[in-house]
């Protein structure tokens with residue numbers, strides 16, 4: 592009898608979770624949208640342009656795979672968004688990572704920059720040079 596009610600409870604909870612999860616996924620707007628690995632939404636496009644303008648590629652490589660700075664494809668698999676923002680804003684001057692806190696371009700577009708780099712890190716954006724999704 593106990594076992595039966597536990598499994599019923601479990602069943603009830605899992606179906607509740609199944610009902611709730613997709614709803615939550617819709618609540619949170621997607622960080623980026625990508626089609627064919629390189630056609631992206633306007634926000635992600637802004638992130639790519641910011642990456643280019645700030646010339647992060649000088650140190651992190653044109654494909655974000657690392658040069659004198661580490662591979663951001665790898666880093667963003669574990670770095671939290673907050674750690675990303677803090678690192679880009681303050682830099683790690685003693686370790687050769689520049690500070691972008693005074694760069695208006697970077698600070699105004701930090702969320703877009705994160706979205707683009709996260710898409711690269713997730714493997715969803717399969718090439719560094721992206722293009723706008725046809726509207």
Ligand code: HEC
Pocket residue numbers: 642645646647648649650651659660661663666670675678679683686687688689691697704
């Ligand atoms: C002058 C070279 C240089 C430039 C330009 C540069 N970086 Fe870096 N960056 C580095 C180095 C070197 C490190 C590694 C610091 C360390 O060892 O902790 C780093 C670290 C980072 C990290 C942390 C990685 C980790 O695994 O903890 C992030 C995120 C990052 N850079 C993002 C950027 C972004 C975004 C830009 C452009 C807006 C940029 N960097 C421009 C050199 C640079």
